[in-house]
Amino acid sequence: MTKEIVLTGITTTGTPHLGNYVGAIRPSIEASRIDSNETYFFLADFHALIKCHDPARVQQSRLEIAATWLACGLDPEKATFYRQSDIPEIAELNWLLTCVTGKGLMNRSHAYKAAVDENVSADQDADYGITMGLFCYPVLMSADILAFNAKKVPVGRDQIQHIEMARDIAGRFNHIFGQHFVLPEAVVGDETSLLKGLDGRKMSKSYNNTIPLFEGEKKLKKAINKIVTNLLEPGEPKDPEGSTVFEIYQAFATPEQTAEMRQKFADGIAWGQAKKELFELVNSELSEAREKYNELMASPEVVEEILQAGAKKARARAQSLLKELRKSVGLVNFN
Ligand code: TRP
Numbered sequence: 001m002t003k004e005i006v007l008t009g010i011t012t013t014g015t016p017h018l019g020n021y022v023g024a025i026r027p028s029i030e031a032s033r034i035d036s037n038e039t040y041f042f043l044a045d046f047h048a049l050i051k052c053h054d055p056a057r058v059q060q061s062r063l064e065i066a067a068t069w070l071a072c073g074l075d076p077e078k079a080t081f082y083r084q085s086d087i088p089e090i091a092e093l094n095w096l097l098t099c100v101t102g103k104g105l106m107n108r109s110h111a112y113k114a115a116v117d118e119n120v121s122a123d124q125d126a127d128y129g130i131t132m133g134l135f136c137y138p139v140l141m142s143a144d145i146l147a148f149n150a151k152k153v154p155v156g157r158d159q160i161q162h163i164e165m166a167r168d169i170a171g172r173f174n175h176i177f178g179q180h181f182v183l184p185e186a187v188v189g190d191e192t193s194l195l196k197g198l199d200g201r202k203m204s205k206s207y208n209n210t211i212p213l214f215e216g217e218k219k220l221k222k223a224i225n226k227i228v229t230n231l232l233e234p235g236e237p238k239d240p241e242g243s244t245v246f247e248i249y250q251a252f253a254t255p256e257q258t259a260e261m262r263q264k265f266a267d268g269i270a271w272g273q274a275k276k277e278l279f280e281l282v283n284s285e286l287s288e289a290r291e292k293y294n295e296l297m298a299s300p301e302v303v304e305e306i307l308q309a310g311a312k313k314a315r316a317r318a319q320s321l322l323k324e325l326r327k328s329v330g331l332v333n334f335n
Pocket of ligand 1: 007156
C-alpha cells in the first residue's frame with residue numbers, strides 16, 4: 001500500500017499556545033497514528049528568520065516547539081520529526097524552484113501585499129523593510145513540501161494561498177523538467193479547530209489574546225478568567241453559540257460533556273463557574289503533557305538527539321529526490 005504523505009511545519013518564533021495545540025499539534029499527532037499516513041512534521045526555523053532577527057528568541061522557540069510536539073505525544077518512530085535548517089536539501093531545492101518561479105506570482109502573495117499596503121498607508125516607500133526572504137517566502141515553503149513530495153498539507157486558512165503557489169511552482173517545474181513532483185493540497189481543519197482567543201478574535205500571538213499551553217496551572221487559570229464574556233448574571237440563560245468559553249470547552253470535551261455544558265448554559269450557569277469548569281477540563285487534558293514538557297525543556301540534549309535522528313531520516317529521503325532533480329536540470333558529474 002502506498003501511504004499518503006502528510007507534512008506540516010510551525011514557524012519557530014513564538015511559544016506554543018492553546019490555539020496551536022487544538023488547531024495544529026493535536027490533529028497532526030492524531031494523523032501520525034493512522035497507519036495509511038506517512039507524516040513529516042518540522043520546525044520551520046528558516047522561515048523564522050524572515051520575521052525575527054532575535055537569535056535568542058529563535059533558539060528558545062525552536063526548543064519550546066520541539067518539546068511541545070514531543071510532550072503532546074508525537075512518536076518520532078511513527079512521524080519524521082526534524083528541523084528545516086538541518087536539511088540542506090531544502091535550501092538547495094529552494095534555489096531550483098526559485099529559478100522557475102515567476103516574479104509575478106510572488107507579487108500576488110498576500111503576505112507580501114499586506115506588507116506593501118502597510119507601507120503605503122504609512123506614507124513609506126512601498127518596499128520599506130521588505131526583505132527578499134519575505135518576498136520569496138512561498139518558494140521556501142514550496143521547497144519544504146516538495147522535498148518530500150507531500151500530498152496533504154494541514155494548514156490554517158491564512159496559508160491556503162501558499163499551498164496553491166506550491167502547486168503552481170511544482171507544475172511549472174514538472175512542465176519544464178519532467179514529472180518529478182506530486183501536486184500538494186491544503187487540508188484546512190473544520191471551524192471547531194480554529195480556537196478563539198481571550199477577546200473573541202482568532203487566537204493568535206499577533207493579537208496578544210492567547211491562552212498559554214504549558215506555562216503552569218496558575219497562568220492557565222488566570223488567562224481563562226480573562227476570557228471576555230457578556231454581562232449576563234448567574235441564573236440568566238446564556239447562548240453557547242459564539243461564546244468563547246463554550247467553544248474552548250467544546251474543543252476539549254467529549255460529546256456528552258459538551259451536551260451537559262450546553263444544558264448548563266441554558267440553565268444560566270454563572271460565568272465564573274463556567275470558567276472554573278473550563279479550566280478543570282483543559283488542565284486535566286494538559287497536566288501530564290505539561291510535566292513531560294518541563295522535563296524536556298530541562299534536558300535539551302534529549303530533544304537534540306531526537307531531532308538529529310529525524311533529520312537523518314528526512315535527509316535520506318530528500319537526498320534521493322535531489323539527486324534526480326539535479327540530473328533533470330543538467331547538474332551531473334562528468335565521470
Ligand atoms: N508558513 C507556515 C505558517 O506560518 C509554516 C510553514 C513553513 C509550513 N513551511 C511549511 C506549513 C510547509 C506547511 C508546510 O504557518
